[in-house]
Amino acid sequence: MYVYxxxxxxxxxxxxxxxxxxxxxxxxxxxxEEEFKPLRLMNGLYLQLHAYMLRVAIPYGTLSSxxxxxxxxxxxxxDKGYGHFTTRQNLQFNWPKLKETPDILADLAxxxxxxxxxxxxxxxxxxxxxxxxxxxxxxxxxRITAEVVRQWSTLHPEFSFLPRKFKIAVTGSKRDRAAVxxxxxxLIIKINEAGEMGYEVIVxxxxxxxxxxxxxxxxxxxxxxxxSYLESILRIYNQIGRRDNIYKARIKIVIHELxxxxxxxxxxxxxxxxxxxxxxxxxxxxxxxxxxxAPLPYQSLPKNDAGFSHLKFENQDFSHWVRGNTLPHRxxxxxxxxISLKPIGGIPGDASAKQMEVVADLAEKFxxxxxxxxxxxxxxxxxxxxxxxxxxxxxxxxxxxxxxNLGLISDIIACPGMDYCSLATARSIxxxxxxxxxxxxxxxxxDIGELSVxxxxxxxxxxxxxxxxxxxxxxDRKGEEYYQVTxxxxxxxxxxxxxxxxxxxxxxxxxxxxxxxxxTYVDLRAKNESFIDAYRRVGKQPFKENLYxxx
Amino acid sequence: MxxxxxxxxxxxxxxxxxxxKDNNWSECISDAEVFNDEAACDEALSKAYTAExxxxxxxxxxxxxxxxxxxxxxxxxxxFIRVIGPTVRPDLARQARS
Amino acid sequence: MSxxxxxxxxxxxxxxxxxxxxxxxxxxxxxxxxxxxxxxxxLMERQEPLGIRLKSAEGAEMISDDLAHFDLIALxxxxxxxxxxxSTARMLRERYHxxxxxxxxxxxxxxQLQFMLRCGFxxxxxxxxxxxxxxxxxxVEMDKFYQTVGDWGRT
Numbered sequence: 001m002y003v004y005x006x007x008x009x010x011x012x013x014x015x016x017x018x019x020x021x022x023x024x025x026x027x028x029x030x031x032x033e034e035e036f037k038p039l040r041l042m043n044g045l046y047l048q049l050h051a052y053m054l055r056v057a058i059p060y061g062t063l064s065s066x067x068x069x070x071x072x073x074x075x076x077x078x079d080k081g082y083g084h085f086t087t088r089q090n091l092q093f094n095w096p097k098l099k100e101t102p103d104i105l106a107d108l109a110x111x112x113x114x115x116x117x118x119x120x121x122x123x124x125x126x127x128x129x130x131x132x133x134x135x136x137x138x139x140x141x142x143r144i145t146a147e148v149v150r151q152w153s154t155l156h157p158e159f160s161f162l163p164r165k166f167k168i169a170v171t172g173s174k175r176d177r178a179a180v181x182x183x184x185x186x187l188i189i190k191i192n193e194a195g196e197m198g199y200e201v202i203v204x205x206x207x208x209x210x211x212x213x214x215x216x217x218x219x220x221x222x223x224x225x226x227x228s229y230l231e232s233i234l235r236i237y238n239q240i241g242r243r244d245n246i247y248k249a250r251i252k253i254v255i256h257e258l259x260x261x262x263x264x265x266x267x268x269x270x271x272x273x274x275x276x277x278x279x280x281x282x283x284x285x286x287x288x289x290x291x292x293x294a295p296l297p298y299q300s301l302p303k304n305d306a307g308f309s310h311l312k313f314e315n316q317d318f319s320h321w322v323r324g325n326t327l328p329h330r331x332x333x334x335x336x337x338x339i340s341l342k343p344i345g346g347i348p349g350d351a352s353a354k355q356m357e358v359v360a361d362l363a364e365k366f367x368x369x370x371x372x373x374x375x376x377x378x379x380x381x382x383x384x385x386x387x388x389x390x391x392x393x394x395x396x397x398x399x400x401x402x403x404x405n406l407g408l409i410s411d412i413i414a415c416p417g418m419d420y421c422s423l424a425t426a427r428s429i430x431x432x433x434x435x436x437x438x439x440x441x442x443x444x445x446x447d448i449g450e451l452s453v454x455x456x457x458x459x460x461x462x463x464x465x466x467x468x469x470x471x472x473x474x475x476d477r478k479g480e481e482y483y484q485v486t487x488x489x490x491x492x493x494x495x496x497x498x499x500x501x502x503x504x505x506x507x508x509x510x511x512x513x514x515x516x517x518x519x520t521y522v523d524l525r526a527k528n529e530s531f532i533d534a535y536r537r538v539g540k541q542p543f544k545e546n547l548y549x550x551x
Numbered sequence: 552m553x554x555x556x557x558x559x560x561x562x563x564x565x566x567x568x569x570x571x572k573d574n575n576w577s578e579c580i581s582d583a584e585v586f587n588d589e590a591a592c593d594e595a596l597s598k599a600y601t602a603e604x605x606x607x608x609x610x611x612x613x614x615x616x617x618x619x620x621x622x623x624x625x626x627x628x629x630x631f632i633r634v635i636g637p638t639v640r641p642d643l644a645r646q647a648r649s
Numbered sequence: 650m651s652x653x654x655x656x657x658x659x660x661x662x663x664x665x666x667x668x669x670x671x672x673x674x675x676x677x678x679x680x681x682x683x684x685x686x687x688x689x690x691x692l693m694e695r696q697e698p699l700g701i702r703l704k705s706a707e708g709a710e711m712i713s714d715d716l717a718h719f720d721l722i723a724l725x726x727x728x729x730x731x732x733x734x735x736s737t738a739r740m741l742r743e744r745y746h747x748x749x750x751x752x753x754x755x756x757x758x759x760x761q762l763q764f765m766l767r768c769g770f771x772x773x774x775x776x777x778x779x780x781x782x783x784x785x786x787x788x789v790e791m792d793k794f795y796q797t798v799g800d801w802g803r804t
Contacts, residue, residue, distance in 0.1 A: 011793040018790045022760065027563065029606045030779060038730065039760055047609065049633050051565035080643060094637075097564035121730065151795040157767035158739055158798060161732025238736050239708060273744060278797040347639055418629055419637035427632075429639045479627060 001064055001370060002147050002292045004112045011154070012109045015116065019043050020102035027099060042122060042160070044090075044115030045101055048422050054096045055118040056108060060128035060146035060170070061089035061373040065364040068371055070111040072356035078104050083356070085341060085349040087413055087464055088167070089127050089373040090118055094420055116154055121162045123153035123234070128170045129177045130374040133293060134329050134336055134382045140189045140197055142172040144290045145226065148281060152227050159234050163241035164249035166234070167206075174493065179375060181205045181213045181495035182467055184251050185233060190220060197223040203233060203263070204255035207461035211497045212252050217264040223286065225271075228279045232270040236263070296368045296383060301333020308386045317404075320442065321393050324404035326384075335386055337367075339379040339396060340403040340411065344440045345433050348414040349377030358399045362392055375464075376413055376452075378406065408445040409453060409518065410436040413464055417457030417474060418481075424457035426474025426481040426507075431455055434511045439518075448518055451531045454489070467491035469532050470517060471498045472510065481507040487517065487543050488535045501544045513547050520546040553615045555592060556583040556623070557599050558633070559608035567633050567645075568608060570599055576608060578645065580634050585616070585623060651781035653762075653773040654750075656788060658781050661774075663700055663721060665754075679723050682707050685715070693718060702754065705733040709740035716747050724770070726755035735768045739798060742769035759784040763791065767798055 004012070019039075026036040040046075044055035056071065063071075071091055075083050078100050084092045096104055108114055118125050128146040129135065149168055153159070159166070171178040172189040180186025186202035198220045205214025221229050233251075240258075242248045255263045312319040327336040339359060341349050351359075363371045363381055366388045372380035384392060396402035405411045412435060415421065417428030432455055439445055454468025465471030471486035482504035489498030505513055518531075520543050525534045535543070557570040558580075568576040569583035577583065586592040592613065599611035614630050616623045625631050632638060636645045652661040666678040672691065679700035685692060692699055700721030701712060712719070722741060724734035734753070741747040752772040753765045759777045766788060775781045 007793050011791070011795075014791040014793060021790070027606060029604070033603070033609050035758070047560055047565055049629070050567055050636060051560070099563045121732075154795055155791075156796055156798075157764040157794075158735045159732070160764055161730055161735065161761075235736050239733055243731060243733075277743070418632055419639050424629075427638065429637075433639065481628070 001062055002143075002289065008151075009109075009112070012112070012114050015043075015114065015155070016102060016105045016109050019105060023098060023102050038120060041120040042117060043101075043105070044118035045096075045098075046119060046422075048094070048420055049418075050420065051095045052098055052101070053420070054093045054101060054104060054115060055086070056091045056093070056113060056115050057118050057125040058089050058091060058113075058373050059150045060126055060132065060143055061130050061375070062132075062143060063371040063373065064111075065360040065369040065371065067111045067113055068356050068360035068363070070107060070113065072353040072360065074104055074107055075353040075356065077107075082350055082352045084347075084416060085351065085373050085377050085379070087375050087377060087415070087462060088118075088125060089130070089375055090125060091373075092416070094416075119165075120160075121164050121166075122160045123156060123162075123166045123168065126150050126153065126168050126170065127178055127183075127375060129173055130372040130380050131177060131327070131336055131382065132172065132372075133295075134331075134334075135173050135175070136328050136330055137175060138173045138330070139191060140172040141290075141293050142170040142178070142187075142189060143293050144286065145172075145187060145189065145199075145223075146170045147289050147292075148226065148286065149230070152230070158231075159238060162234070162238055163243050164246070164251075166237070166251070168230075176491075176493040176495070177374070179464070179467065179491040179495070181493075182207055182211070182464075182491060183214065185230065186214055187226075192220055199223070199226065201229065201233075204252040204260070205495070206250055206252045207464060207466045208250070209247050209459050210250075210252060210256075211461070211466035212256075213495045213497065214252075215255065215260045217260065217267060224280055225275055227281060228275045228277070229267075229271055231274060231279050232267045235270055236266050295331075298331045298334060298383070299385070301331075301385065301387075303332045305333065305386050308389065311390050315390075318390060318393055320446075321402055321404040322389060324408070324446075325402075325406045326389065329383065331383070333386055335384050335389060337381040337384045337389060337392060338374070338406045339381065339401050340405055341378050341401075342405060342411050342436065343400045343403045344405075344410060345437045346400070347429050348412050348432050351379075355399050355401060358395060358401065362395060366392055376411065378411070404442065405445060407450045407452070408442075409439045409448055409451045410445055412436060412453045412455060413468065414455040415457050415462035417455070417463075421457060421462075423460060424474065425459075425476040426457050426483065428455040428457040428463055428472075428474060431472065431474075431483070431507065431510060435514055438511050438515060448522065449530055451518070453514070455483075464491060465489070466497045467495065468498060469535070470514060473504075475504055477504065477506075483507065483510050485510075485513065485517075485547060487540055488532065490532055499540050501540050502548055505547075516546045516549065517543050552587065552589055552592070553626075554617065554623070555586045555613045555615055556580065557586075557592075557595055557611055558583075558614045558630070559599060559603070559611040562606050562609050569614075570595055570602075570611075574598055576602070580616075580623065580625075583623070586613075651775045653775050653781055653785060654771065656785055658785075665702065665723075677720075679721060682711060685712075700750075700752075703734075703737060705731045705737075705755075707737075708733075709737045709745060713745045716741075716745055716749075719747075719749055721750040721752060721772075722747065723752040723754045723774075726753060726757055726761075729756040729758050729761050735764065738765070738768040738770055743798075759787045762787040767794065767796075 128142040169178040169183040182205040188200040201218040202214040325338040367381040412432040414428040414432040418424035456463035456465040467489040473484040484504040486498030698720040702723040
């Protein structure tokens with residue numbers, strides 16, 4: 001993992017002091033709310049329905065045991081004993097007091113964490129593949145790039161007052177787990193014929209009111225040119241992005257209005273003038289950062305351990321969990337263990353302080369002290385010996401963290417919705433809970449197979465409903481909660497935006513409707529055909545016909 | 552006009568509060584002053600803005616309510632959730648009607 | 650209006666000239682881009698220092714060939730959230746190597762001062778409510794940054 005040097009640490013410390021003074025000025029009345037709001041947002045502090053909400057950055061979803069324990073400590077000391085992992089790999093505290101937020105940030109700084117740019121019209125916390133450095137099919141580790149982007153974007157003086165928020169995601173795999181095609185900028189690491197590393201640069205993807213898959217504006221950008229190229233894109237956007245209409249202010253609208261070709265031409269032209277200036281990383285800096293992500297001191301282990309196979313044979317529940325929630329690791333004899341934060345009927349992404357501590361302990365004991373946060377709102381122990389999986393599973397089970405539902409219908413992505421969020425028009429969480437309860441039978445879930453249900457409580461789409469195989473968008477119809485259903489969305493390397501299949505339906509009818517959609521799929525699927533593949537084969541019509549049938 | 556109360560969030564901790572008859576702020580909607588006429592409403596709202604300037608609360612606005620038995624409840628579900636707390640965490644429910 | 654320059658409050662010797670105010674022979678004036686374009690000859694004939702003021706939508710390239718005529722360039726922040734002038738400032742300093750006074754005007758508030766300074770501004774028409782002496786402390790709140798920006802030969 002990246003470890004702060006003196007510059008990193010004093011930057012974070014100074015920022016805490018700066019924010020402490022801003023809070024002081026707000027509480028004393030020197031700043032009014034209008035003036036303070038953009039300042040607090042730049043430090044991830046919102047005012048929600050019931051209280052303030054602090055969004056803590058977990059850059060590219062990587063956490064140490066020590067950091068996770070600090071989050072647990074903050075949850076207990078300053079909040080109500082829990083936190084919420086988000087679709088941007090961050091953590092939200094729902095009940096911090098304004099006057100205590102500087103202390104929270106100071107506690108975070110002590111473990112090399114912060115809340116920089118988790119909100120506001122700036123470059124947001126960068127996200128990446130949660131299996132970075134351990135995925136079998138990975139081409140190159142995206143964390144090094146993500147850390148470079150984190151540093152470059154932190155308190156960038158030119159790009160802190162953009163027309164709108166700006167999100168960057170990085171993947172180093174063919175399998176896209178970072179949803180790079182639905183970000184303002186998505187970077188896919190590639191190796192060219194000469195063996196050099198670079199990036200495919202995708203721009204203008206996004207969800208929200210105008211969901212759209214991004215376009216590739218450069219097939220191969222040499223690695224050392226990354227920052228000058230990013231600056232070129234951001235500069236063009238900062239200058240011509242619309243500031244007259246909040247709904248048309250994202251970069252995707254610039255590309256739509258200008259055309260991808262003209263946008264690319266302008267970026268390339270700008271880049272030619274700045275590419276050989278001091279903007280790009282000094283020689284050696286990439287290597288300095290890379291050293292932090294060097295392979296860990298793994299043991300040499302056989303591919304399959306007899307004792308492990310025996311335990312799976314003996315214990316069916318364990319075997320289900322291994323099959324459902326663990327994945328092969330690059331290193332022989334090791335696994336990637338996913339920790340589901342989606343217990344049946346639970347709140348997607350929520351973790352109690354106790355659960356955070358349990359995960360921190362497990363990571364320390366079994367995973368080189370390292371934890372990842374997935375944008376699907378689950379956690380990951382990225383480097384676990386096969387032979388340790390059984391005791392990990394036992395501990396997880398004790399704390400309701402071992403539901404073997406990764407990628408299944410109950411592994412639901414949901415934003416906080418109207419239970420917490422002041423922007424929401426409907427609730428998300430209770431609907432996720434109802435769907436999870438309806439499909440609680442794990443045998444049934446496994447029979448249905450890979451199926452993502454994503455729920456957003458408003459058009460801002462924090463629950464990524466557009467890219468769920470089944471998406472639900474909560475809307476307000478004369479004071480009643482209704483949900484618009486989309487089908488066929490996908491956030492992976494074959495990204496697609498789900499299609500709306502008809503009028504919104506009331507809360508009480510949603511779970512039945514989802515069940516009918518699922519049964520439609522089960523009836524029409526070919527052998528081993530997943531929901532999304534079946535949808536792509538047959539189109540929306542059969543689903544539409546059954547969605548609105550009521551008995 | 553519809554029956555209304557005035558709500559805001561307290562500046563220092565963000566907690567939901569309602570303006571009371573004695574020009575204070577209470578966490579309980581049952582303590583809230585209930586308005587039935589425009590003039591009184593406007594007057595109270597200007598007091599709320601004064602409280603914003605005095606750094607007591609933030610974001611004051613009118614909330615429409617209706618009488619349900621002996622209680623007043625907000626007509627909008629969003630406001631109802633502000634009264635009771637997150638519906639998915641009954642353990643954290645506010646003593647809304649105390 | 651207080652003018653902050655080189656970390657001190659100074660008296661402003663410049664005048665912002667409206668487009669319809671007649672040009673006098675004396676005094677240091679700051680004119681709009683529009684006026685510069687329409688009265689260019691007249692303005693060049695004056696023997697007094699000249700400043701130009703760009704709206705946030707008016708980019709550096711609009712005046713990049715004329716920089717030698719200006720002792721001062723004022724860039725507008727019509728509202729502090731409009732960040733276009735940060736880009737303009739960097740381009741003037743870094744691309745076009747403008748060395749004269751670069752002044753932030755409009756909604757110039759305390760908590761944006763450091764971002765402005767780092768982009769190459771060196772004078773600030775401070776519009777905050779507090780005393781400008783207090784605002785100056787914003788320049789020294791932080792001294793560690795990741796970006797190499799605004800590198801235009803300051804020492």
